[in-house]
Amino acid sequence: MTEAIIKFKWIIVVVVIALTVFLGYQIKNLQINSDVIDSLPDDDPDAVLFKRIGEEFGGNNMGIVILETDNIYKTEVLRHISQITDTIKNIEGISSVTSLTNIIDIKGGDFGIEIGKLVDEYDFPETVEQLQMLMERVNSKDLYSGSIVSKDGTATLVIFTLENYSTVKTIAEEVKQKVLALDLPENIYFTGSPMLVTYISDLIRTDLIRLIPIAFLLIAFILFLSFRSIQGVVLPLLTTTIAIIWTIGIMVLIGFQMSMISNNIPIILLAVGTAYTIHVINRINQLKETNMDRAIKMALKYITIPVILAALTTVVGFISFIFGAYLKMIRDFGIFTAMGTFFAMLLSLVFVPAIISMISKPRKSKNDIEVRVRKSYLSSNFLTPLKILLFKHPKYILISWTVLLLISVFGIFLIKRSVNIQEYFKKGNPTRLAEQIMEQKFSGTKPIFVLFQGDMQSPEVLKMMIKTEEYMKQSPDIKNTQSVADLIVEISDVLGEGRKIPDEKDQIEQLWFLIDGNETLQRFVSDDLEQGIILSNFVSPENSAKKAFASYMRKFIDENSSPECKIQITGMPFVDITMDRSLINSQMGSLSIAIVFVLIIVALILKSFPSGVYATIPIIAAIVILFGFMGFAGIPLNIATVLVASVALGIGIDYSIHIISHFNHSYARSQDVVVALEETIMISGKAIVINVISVSAGFLVLIFSQMVPLQYFGMLIALSMLGSSQGALTLLPVILILVYRRKKR
Amino acid sequence: MKALTIVTTLFILTLFFPAFPLKAQNADELLAKMDQLMNAPNDKQGIVEITLIKKSEKEKVREAQMMQKDGKRLYRYTQPENQAGIATLSLPDDVMWLYMPAFGKPKKISLLAKSQAFTGTDFSYEDMEAKTYAERYAPKLLETNADNYMLELTPKDEKSDYSKIVLTQNKQYYYPEKMEYYDKGGDKRKEATYIYQKIGKYWNASEVVMTDLKKDHQTKITMTDVKFDQGLSDDVFSVENLEQPKE
Numbered sequence: 001m002t003e004a005i006i007k008f009k010w011i012i013v014v015v016v017i018a019l020t021v022f023l024g025y026q027i028k029n030l031q032i033n034s035d036v037i038d039s040l041p042d043d044d045p046d047a048v049l050f051k052r053i054g055e056e057f058g059g060n061n062m063g064i065v066i067l068e069t070d071n072i073y074k075t076e077v078l079r080h081i082s083q084i085t086d087t088i089k090n091i092e093g094i095s096s097v098t099s100l101t102n103i104i105d106i107k108g109g110d111f112g113i114e115i116g117k118l119v120d121e122y123d124f125p126e127t128v129e130q131l132q133m134l135m136e137r138v139n140s141k142d143l144y145s146g147s148i149v150s151k152d153g154t155a156t157l158v159i160f161t162l163e164n165y166s167t168v169k170t171i172a173e174e175v176k177q178k179v180l181a182l183d184l185p186e187n188i189y190f191t192g193s194p195m196l197v198t199y200i201s202d203l204i205r206t207d208l209i210r211l212i213p214i215a216f217l218l219i220a221f222i223l224f225l226s227f228r229s230i231q232g233v234v235l236p237l238l239t240t241t242i243a244i245i246w247t248i249g250i251m252v253l254i255g256f257q258m259s260m261i262s263n264n265i266p267i268i269l270l271a272v273g274t275a276y277t278i279h280v281i282n283r284i285n286q287l288k289e290t291n292m293d294r295a296i297k298m299a300l301k302y303i304t305i306p307v308i309l310a311a312l313t314t315v316v317g318f319i320s321f322i323f324g325a326y327l328k329m330i331r332d333f334g335i336f337t338a339m340g341t342f343f344a345m346l347l348s349l350v351f352v353p354a355i356i357s358m359i360s361k362p363r364k365s366k367n368d369i370e371v372r373v374r375k376s377y378l379s380s381n382f383l384t385p386l387k388i389l390l391f392k393h394p395k396y397i398l399i400s401w402t403v404l405l406l407i408s409v410f411g412i413f414l415i416k417r418s419v420n421i422q423e424y425f426k427k428g429n430p431t432r433l434a435e436q437i438m439e440q441k442f443s444g445t446k447p448i449f450v451l452f453q454g455d456m457q458s459p460e461v462l463k464m465m466i467k468t469e470e471y472m473k474q475s476p477d478i479k480n481t482q483s484v485a486d487l488i489v490e491i492s493d494v495l496g497e498g499r500k501i502p503d504e505k506d507q508i509e510q511l512w513f514l515i516d517g518n519e520t521l522q523r524f525v526s527d528d529l530e531q532g533i534i535l536s537n538f539v540s541p542e543n544s545a546k547k548a549f550a551s552y553m554r555k556f557i558d559e560n561s562s563p564e565c566k567i568q569i570t571g572m573p574f575v576d577i578t579m580d581r582s583l584i585n586s587q588m589g590s591l592s593i594a595i596v597f598v599l600i601i602v603a604l605i606l607k608s609f610p611s612g613v614y615a616t617i618p619i620i621a622a623i624v625i626l627f628g629f630m631g632f633a634g635i636p637l638n639i640a641t642v643l644v645a646s647v648a649l650g651i652g653i654d655y656s657i658h659i660i661s662h663f664n665h666s667y668a669r670s671q672d673v674v675v676a677l678e679e680t681i682m683i684s685g686k687a688i689v690i691n692v693i694s695v696s697a698g699f700l701v702l703i704f705s706q707m708v709p710l711q712y713f714g715m716l717i718a719l720s721m722l723g724s725s726q727g728a729l730t731l732l733p734v735i736l737i738l739v740y741r742r743k744k745r
Numbered sequence: 746m747k748a749l750t751i752v753t754t755l756f757i758l759t760l761f762f763p764a765f766p767l768k769a770q771n772a773d774e775l776l777a778k779m780d781q782l783m784n785a786p787n788d789k790q791g792i793v794e795i796t797l798i799k800k801s802e803k804e805k806v807r808e809a810q811m812m813q814k815d816g817k818r819l820y821r822y823t824q825p826e827n828q829a830g831i832a833t834l835s836l837p838d839d840v841m842w843l844y845m846p847a848f849g850k851p852k853k854i855s856l857l858a859k860s861q862a863f864t865g866t867d868f869s870y871e872d873m874e875a876k877t878y879a880e881r882y883a884p885k886l887l888e889t890n891a892d893n894y895m896l897e898l899t900p901k902d903e904k905s906d907y908s909k910i911v912l913t914q915n916k917q918y919y920y921p922e923k924m925e926y927y928d929k930g931g932d933k934r935k936e937a938t939y940i941y942q943k944i945g946k947y948w949n950a951s952e953v954v955m956t957d958l959k960k961d962h963q964t965k966i967t968m969t970d971v972k973f974d975q976g977l978s979d980d981v982f983s984v985e986n987l988e989q990p991k992e
Contacts, residue, residue: 090930092932095959111853111855114857115857163961496852497848506846509828510831510846510847516805527802527803528803
């Protein structure tokens with residue numbers, strides 16, 4: 001195989017370049033999809049119903065502009081609301097806009113019915129009395145108060161719907177730009193699914209543009225410090241870049257989109273993928289062979305298996321997300337990162353030797369000397385003291401680890417879980433502020449749908465809807481509900497027939513004449529009038545509140561659902577409950593799969609089951625510390641941090657593998673634990689320290705991410721790298737010392 | 746010499762037929778002629794079929810008997826079945842009476858906001874107003890081509906939903922063929938196309954299709970069994986008559 005690589009080096013290089021150009025070209029079609037709803041699984045009935053209703057009734061197409069000031073009942077403020085309304089109305093792709101200044105006001109009385117506007121946009125109320133009258137009118141109706149205008153009169157909403165969801169980003173962008181261009185003195189915020197999705201896409205894009213160069217430069221710098229050669233910097237970065245291009249290119253080619261999780265694939269591959277090339281170059285450089293092709297062949301003979309295995313364990317860590325992950329985007333992330341890791345490994349074993357063989361000049365044997373000289377700094381300041389400590393006080397080290405682990409175990413019980421999307425944004429972020437206003441002054445933004453299947457024109461069904469709404473409103477987290485039944489009650493009222501659902505079906509059918517074809521109607525009932533929904537929002541972000549509400553509603557539905565009027569409930573809070581539960585399952589699932597597979601792989605490599613167990617101890621210890629840290633630091637388990645443990649396992653196990661295999665190798669030769677360990681720590685220890693620094697640096701770049709979960713992700717991986725490397729350098733040798741001492745006895 | 750003659754002739758022609766003042770005068774006349782054509786009969790009645798068309802959805806059809814006289818319009822619905830018997834009487838000055846058999850007494854509805862869609866159609870109350878076009882819009886002749894006059898109509902009422910309407914008028918008979926409605930942002934919002942037929946001595950719109958370009962929604966109104974000048978009495982257009990149809 002090595003022969004072939006050198007023989008066909010030109011073909012290899014050309015094929016790699018051609019593939020890279022082809023796949024790189026695909027990247028221009030890369031789309032970002034930041035819609036969590038798209039990522040909900042097809043096997044969770046709550047999520048399926050939620051998606052279905054969102055699509056059929058268009059609930060996901062609604063965007064909101066919030067205008068906040070001290071008092072909105074001022075002529076000037078009304079004029080500004082009207083400006084926003086008109087601006088949005090004139091944007092292509094907006095199908096309707098509702099605001100205080102254009103909402104229809106229907107009054108009923110002895111004089112008949114008067115259909116007018118709440119505010120005459122051509123003759124704004126100006127006097128104190130007129131403004132007072134408007135305020136009283138708004139506060140008299142639930143339709144306005146708490147839904148269009150906050151009860152305290154300090155905030156108001158301009159609600160718009162998109163005609164077609166496929167163009168959501170361009171339209172949302174235009175809404176934002178044009179509204180901000182009005183340069184109004186009031187506070188303006190944007191929220192609602194289209195705005196949020198677009199905003200997150202922006203964050204993903206800025207993250208990609210900002211973070212990749214930083215990670216690139218940082219890793220280049222570390223590589224330069226470690227190798228002090230252009231080759232040592234360029235080749236690892238080149239192979240990882242190619243692996244990234246291939247991965248993203250294939251992702252685009254087979255129709256996947258970039259999600260808020262997969263956008264960190266490039267950073268992860270940069271951090272992880274460089275290691276394989278480093279190993280290959282390192283091994284070639286260490287050989288004193290002057291004929292380069294022969295050096296490559298010899299190096300590959302040694303290094304191929306270890307590199308494959310190191311990559312394999314990492315791949316297993318990523319692949320483990322396929323099992324037990326709730327969101328599709330996490331599963332996709334696992335698949336593509338695993339793919340990228342595989343490419344990085346493949347390229348380092350095939351492409352790198354081909355390139356080196358191509359560009360190499362006859363070597364001077366100077367390299368070795370330099371390497372040995374540089375080794376000394378790290379050796380004398382860290383590795384030698386470490387070595388002395390290990391042999392002098394193995395039990396102290398063991399006790400320190402035990403104490404640390406016990407404390408960490410205690411911390412594990414403090415870990416919180418979070419599926420609240422607001423926590424993805426940094427504090428003080430406008431989206432987070434918008435959410436706060438929606439929660440405090442309006443009815444929240446987490447949609448709830450209650451689906452009714454039955455005859456939407458039957459008095460019984462409509463009365464059941466009203467009953468359900470009244471029941472829902474008794475929950476502290478439901479402030480507002482809307483349905484077609486409310487519309488019917490409203491019309492019945494203005495017609496002077498009383499604030500109720502008419503008792504006769506023909507009355508309802510005739511009332512329908514007035515609302516038929518109305519746009520708002522489509523939000524509430526299906527075209528065939530066999531399905532209808534109650535639209536509501538849930539206020540509290542707390543999981544306990546969501547759970548309480550779910551069981552509160554399930555009880556009602558069990559008692560009231562019937563074949564004539566089948567009731568089902570779903571919504572973001574319900575999805576959140578399942579997602580929350582799945583975080584634990586997903587964590588346990590992926591972690592146990594990863595541990596088992598890694599244990600098997602390591603045992604096979606080392607051809608000994610006990611060695612496999614010893615190798616996994618440091619990494620498991622590192623993961624325990626990781627979870628303990630999360631508990632004490634208050635970092636919640638969320639869709640990003642749930643990935644850390646398995647990724648850390650996949651990468652961190654390499655350190656133990658290096659230590660154990662090197663130790664076994666030396667021990668077989670010397671039959672002396674002390675000698676074997678000394679050699680292992682002085683040589684492999686150095687490689688490990690360099691690797692930890694470069695991998696951690698790569699992941700720490702994520703601290704500059706715009707999204708909080710990714711910041712945590714980067715930080716926690718770096719922490720785990722530190723933990724697993726320290727485990728491999730201290731805990732593992734101590735275990736080996738103690739095990740071999742016992743053996744001797 | 747010959748060239749000179751042509752130039753002179755052209756010059757003289759322009760003197761006699763000054764283009765621009767003529768056009769300005771024409772616009773008002775053209776619109777007046779359209780109003781005249783539309784309001785020529787003393788009264789009118791027929792069967793109106795209203796079809797609501799939305800892509801991907803089932804078409805909805807309503808049918809009503811329509812009677813019209815002096816800016817008053819009565820619709821008595823016959824289809825769909827469960828809305829049969831509902832009747833509306835539109836009177837000038839934005840007042841509409843609604844009768845629903847299941848509720849008894851007719852209800853008076855005052856329309857203060859005309860941009861609202863008329864019960865699910867793509868026509869707004871503004872589009873359906875009984876007033877003549879000349880009363881509501883100021884016309885300007887944009888161009889004249891082989892078959893049509895193109896007029897730009899600017900609403901006289903600032904509360905109108907439109908910034909302008911571009912009217913394509915039949916050159917020979919002055920009836921409208923197409924109206925394009927522009928919103929205040931200057932974008933084309935709706936479009937109506939007309940098919941006119943001559944029945945007896947009057948022209949009548951046998952089919953009107955209004956398309957809401959933004960909502961991708963259409964309303965088709967066809968009129969059959971049209972009769973003119975049947976001497977409909979004013980009593981037909983009374984509120985009392987909504988309840989008990991007088992034949």
